[in-house]
Amino acid sequence: MSNNDIVQKLWNLCDVLRDDGINYSDYVTELVLLLFIKMVHENTEAGLLNKHTLPTGCRWTDLSDKDGLNLLDDYKRMLLTLSTGKDSEGNTLHADPLILAIYADAQTRLREPRHLKQLIKSLDSIDWFSAQKDGLGDLYEGLLEKNANETKSGAGQYFTPRALIDSMVRVINPQAGEVIQDPAAGTAGFLIAADSFIKAKTDEHFDLDAKQVEFQKNKAFVGVELVPSTRRLALMNCLLHGMEGDEEGVVHLGNSLGQVGMSLPKADVILANPPFGTSKGGDASITRDDLTYPTSNKQLAFLQHIYRNLKPGGRAAVVLPDNVLFEAGVGTDIRRDLMHKCNLHTILRLPTGIFYAAGVKTNVLFFTKGSEADKHQEENCTTNTWVYDLRTNMPSFGKRTPFGEQHLTPFEVMCNVPLGERVEGEWSFNAEEVEAENAEVNQGIGKRLAQSRWRVFSREFIRDTKSDSLDISWLKDANSVDAADLGTPEELAGEAMTELKGALADLEALMKSLGAELAGGVKG
Numbered sequence: 418m419s420n421n422d423i424v425q426k427l428w429n430l431c432d433v434l435r436d437d438g439i440n441y442s443d444y445v446t447e448l449v450l451l452l453f454i455k456m457v458h459e460n461t462e463a464g465l466l467n468k469h470t471l472p473t474g475c476r477w478t479d480l481s482d483k484d485g486l487n488l489l490d491d492y493k494r495m496l497l498t499l500s501t502g503k504d505s506e507g508n509t510l511h512a513d514p515l516i517l518a519i520y521a522d523a524q525t526r527l528r529e530p531r532h533l534k535q536l537i538k539s540l541d542s543i544d545w546f547s548a549q550k551d552g553l554g555d556l557y558e559g560l561l562e563k564n565a566n567e568t569k570s571g572a573g574q575y576f577t578p579r580a581l582i583d584s585m586v587r588v589i590n591p592q593a594g595e596v597i598q599d600p601a602a603g604t605a606g607f608l609i610a611a612d613s614f615i616k617a618k619t620d621e622h623f624d625l626d627a628k629q630v631e632f633q634k635n636k637a638f639v640g641v642e643l644v645p646s647t648r649r650l651a652l653m654n655c656l657l658h659g660m661e662g663d664e665e666g667v668v669h670l671g672n673s674l675g676q677v678g679m680s681l682p683k684a685d686v687i688l689a690n691p692p693f694g695t696s697k698g699g700d701a702s703i704t705r706d707d708l709t710y711p712t713s714n715k716q717l718a719f720l721q722h723i724y725r726n727l728k729p730g731g732r733a734a735v736v737l738p739d740n741v742l743f744e745a746g747v748g749t750d751i752r753r754d755l756m757h758k759c760n761l762h763t764i765l766r767l768p769t770g771i772f773y774a775a776g777v778k779t780n781v782l783f784f785t786k787g788s789e790a791d792k793h794q795e796e797n798c799t800t801n802t803w804v805y806d807l808r809t810n811m812p813s814f815g816k817r818t819p820f821g822e823q824h825l826t827p828f829e830v831m832c833n834v835p836l837g838e839r840v841e842g843e844w845s846f847n848a849e850e851v852e853a854e855n856a857e858v859n860q861g862i863g864k865r866l867a868q869s870r871w872r873v874f875s876r877e878f879i880r881d882t883k884s885d886s887l888d889i890s891w892l893k894d895a896n897s898v899d900a901a902d903l904g905t906p907e908e909l910a911g912e913a914m915t916e917l918k919g920a921l922a923d924l925e926a927l928m929k930s931l932g933a934e935l936a937g938g939v940k941g
Contacts, residue, residue: 602640730792
């Protein structure tokens with residue numbers, strides 16, 4: 418049984434939850450409360466988990482042999498103990514801060530004992546030996562991805578495609594010993610991908626000494642997540658991938674645009690896909706008083722936090738919507754400050770349709786604190802910005818045409834070339850079908866180069882020609898119609914009149930034909 422098969426089997430259990438009146442949006446939260454207990458059991462049985470085990474009375478074996486109301490009542494009691502650390506009489510059973518955080522305020526909405534028993538039997542029937550080979554963390558993350566695909570998460574939270582996460586991590590190239598952060602962690606996809614990347618490079622940590630392994634497990638990764646239920650999923654995800662973090666876990670609960678963000682230590686690497694939208698008050702409001710440019714735009718506030726929170730020479734890759742690239746006023750000020758303090762060396766224009774919200778147009782900004790030559794440089798750090806257009810004349814991505822690694826390979830190949838050795842126009846696909854949009858961008862550029870997806874723009878061009886807008890495109894949409902080719906208004910009106918006259922003549926002939934047939938029928 419493959420991981421995909423197991424993920425599908427787990428997702429099918431949502432039918433059981435629906436029969437118990439549980440809402441679609443609560444499926445995963447309800448399922449993982451039980452699933453995590455099972456996964457801890459499987460890891461413990463396999464000798465893979467000797468820390469953060471569950472207390473006596475709160476383990477899988479304490480559920481699997483029960484039935485009826487006793488089963489449901491014991492499960493409710495178990496969740497209460499896991500969330501408080503105490504039994505019904507107030508006796509302390511465990512004080513593991515990570516388990517307490519994972520099960521904070523946990524409670525089941527199941528009402529029928531038979532449905533809980535059905536879930537338990539289904540989880541017991543899974544081939545966990547096969548699942549162990551790929552890692553239970555990957556299985557768990559597959560379930561989260563399945564949920565994002567099926568429920569099309571909204572409210573400003575969009576699932577970042579796995580292919581894009583992995584590509585961003587490969588380009589940033591995190592190293593063992595670096596502090597890696599995500600101020601909008603979600604279910605910790607970026608942090609886990611970075612950890613997996615480092616483990617692969619260090620042969621699952623065998624190349625590291627005990628002190629370095631301890632750092633990777635407990636100090637290398639830090640995330641912040643605003644929504645408690647999402648943070649619960651992130652903590653489970655991290656723990657199943659062998660990432661423990663500090664006493665609060667890898668992902669802390671809080672608002673990076675508030676006090677929690679102000680207290681985050683500086684990082685070597687930041688990977689993030691901040692939530693879209695504007696601040697509307699409440700817990701998600703922007704309360705930072707240390708940002709140079711106050712704004713109600715959450716992405717602009719997150720961008721400030723990120724480039725300010727990098728160490729000298731620190732690297733960042735951040736997913737941001739189009740408006741961040743062209744918004745005037747404070748948006749212009751923030752972009753100037755970014756290019757002043759950091760080397761904004763690369764922008765990836767992403768295709769539409771890869772996020773689960775219609776019409777969302779996004780980009781990935783890659784930048785380094787300081788200049789390429791001097792990581793401690795604090796002024797005028799950006800000299801050239803490379804732009805890769807992966808949007809124009811790309812297919813409409815979705816379930817029928819999934820977005821995958823193959824679409825990002827040309828971009829990654831060029832990013833692996835040192836900045837000083839990059840060549841415009843190389844490794845561009847589908848570009849021969851399009852033409853340059855305007856002479857302003859392509860002045861002095863040959864036809865082959867103008868048609869490339871890969872271009873470089875000087876800081877002077879961005880400042881003087883684009884007025885510090887980073888919304889730069891030069892490829893013409895093959896499906897667009899050039900207004901210059903449409904003709905004069907008089908010509909267009911004449912063509913429309915000719916079409917109308919032709920249509921009226923056809924309609925008149927049809928009416929005559931129908932009238933003749935009707936008259937012929939009456940006579941007969």
